Amino acid sequence: MGLFKKKRAVFIENAGGVIITKSIYQGTSKLKWFFREESVNPSDNGWRAIGDNDTQEYLNNPENSMVVDFNTLANIEPAVLSVYDMPVGTDLEFCFNDTGRYFVDTNTGNRIK
Template structure:
């Protein structure tokens, strides 16, 4: 499915910002539409290549999220290129939920 998408960043624009985190899931609102990342959470990884991180713009409704065509698996480094502010939070543990603080590049940990 990714082959048909026009991504906001082209492959030559992706640089090495972080490594060793593995894969993640992000929606097209971030990678195709270029919306800022607004919400992220970390769940138990599904396998040894999965970081457990899931990234969203925060504007996705349930119908959008239910359509698997609007989400893809990426290396965490790719999403860090779209939103470098996430780098400071990548070592947060499984179960962490963070939401962008309005008007900033900071994320607040949501109460669990």
């Protein structure tokens, strides 16, 4: 890294871990799918993030996923802060276009405000 690291903001104290693909972390893909599963580990908040370039083959390789603090993901894509408190079973698609950045509930098709 270098002598100077970009300081990452902490938005939510003790937010827990989230599993994301390395492509999101490395910036080679953007957040596309965001869903919440039941977690058996208290340090895991259940959120999972998949990038727009992630193929099924890529996802099948466990080495392409990593656990990061939720705040790390929020520094990459701040929109996740707006859905942090949604319940287990939430399944969202992240959209970004000329109308803005927002989530769509994949079960209902409704835009999340």
